[in-house]
Amino acid sequence: MTLTEQPIAASAQPEANPAAAPLRILYQRPDALMEKSTHYCPGCGHGIIHRLIAELFDELGLNEKTISVAPVGCSVFAYDYIRTDWIESPHGRAPAVATGVRRTNPDKFVLVYQGDGDLAAIGTAEIIHAAARGERLTVVFVNNGIYGMTGGQMAPTTLLGQKSTSSPLGRESGEHGFPIPITEMLAILPGVTYAARGTLIEPSAIGKVKTMLKRAMQVQMTGGGFSIVEILSNCPVGWNMTAPESMAHLAQVAETYPIGVIVDRQKAAPAAREG
Ligand SMILES: Cc1ncc(C[n+]2csc(CCOP(=O)(O)OP(=O)(O)O)c2C)c(N)n1
Numbered sequence: 619m620t621l622t623e624q625p626i627a628a629s630a631q632p633e634a635n636p637a638a639a640p641l642r643i644l645y646q647r648p649d650a651l652m653e654k655s656t657h658y659c660p661g662c663g664h665g666i667i668h669r670l671i672a673e674l675f676d677e678l679g680l681n682e683k684t685i686s687v688a689p690v691g692c693s694v695f696a697y698d699y700i701r702t703d704w705i706e707s708p709h710g711r712a713p714a715v716a717t718g719v720r721r722t723n724p725d726k727f728v729l730v731y732q733g734d735g736d737l738a739a740i741g742t743a744e745i746i747h748a749a750a751r752g753e754r755l756t757v758v759f760v761n762n763g764i765y766g767m768t769g770g771q772m773a774p775t776t777l778l779g780q781k782s783t784s785s786p787l788g789r790e791s792g793e794h795g796f797p798i799p800i801t802e803m804l805a806i807l808p809g810v811t812y813a814a815r816g817t818l819i820e821p822s823a824i825g826k827v828k829t830m831l832k833r834a835m836q837v838q839m840t841g842g843g844f845s846i847v848e849i850l851s852n853c854p855v856g857w858n859m860t861a862p863e864s865m866a867h868l869a870q871v872a873e874t875y876p877i878g879v880i881v882d883r884q885k886a887a888p889a890a891r892e893g
């Protein structure tokens with residue numbers, strides 16, 4: 619039973635209209651989400667993503683079975699918000715740390731959480747080789763197109779024309795190179811069982827992100843290889859926008875980074891590999 623389907627306690631039922639349909643809880647803090655305020659800026663997407671992960675940990679019964687690997691970046695304190703065991707890794711090294719966790723704990727569920735500076739710049743080698751090895755990991759890749767934590771510098775994912783503190787006139791391909799669609803690049807590798815990209819632009823899209831995350835987790839739970847979900851997230855502070863402006867701007871981000879499932883090799887070949 620999911621949180622949204624739980625019947626509400628009898629004592630909380632409305633007395634006025636007994637003929638009304640039974641109430642259902644539509645919104646409730648998942649058990650796996652700790653009861654505390656986050657350090658994130660108002661409107662930041664990291665909090666939404668934490669909530670989706672916590673909901674799925676509850677729904678899939680993963681809380682007690684998981685070792686997560688936390689990144690460096692704005693989400694460095696993810697271990698303070700999601701109730702599982704965590705290991706903090708050096709910047710970019712999360713897939714390498716997670717590989718050690720995976721291999722010494724074959725029965726655990728292993729989650730990796732990384733930003734775009736972390737995954738697509740500082741840890742390019744680590745993510746490529748973990749994917750190439752087909753490590754049985756689930757990677758949550760938060761692409762906000764910028765180095766949020768350190769003051770809004772350009773990342774490999776920064777859009778052409780996008781201003782940042784290290785590209786004040788806007789990213790220009792001749793000087794700064796082109797944005798890297800790293801999830802598509804990883805998806806080419808046969809060790810990658812599942813790769814998808816979603817966006818936080820609106821509630822229905824957030825629901826689709828949850829479906830993608832669930833699929834990526836189930837791939838690991840059923841013995842598949844490497845799975846990754848890239849999530850186009852917002853950074854209102856680093857983008858110098860209001861929170862609503864930054865959400866609307868995600869439409870433009872999706873022009874460079876198309877939304878959808880990029881590869882699902884388990885679906886194509888159900889008995890992909892033993893775990
Ligand atoms: C090896 C290394 N290089 C650089 C840094 C400095 N640093 C810390 S966080 C960060 C940016 C993080 O950006 P991202 O991974 O995109 O996460 P975000 O804050 O945007 O969520 C940088 C450059 C570091 N800690 N270690």
Ligand code: SF4
Binds near residue numbers: 663852
């Ligand atoms: S700097 Fe950006 S990514 Fe970091 S907490 Fe603030 S809004 Fe979120």
Ligand SMILES: [Mg+2]
Binds near residue numbers: 762
């Ligand atoms: Mg970032």
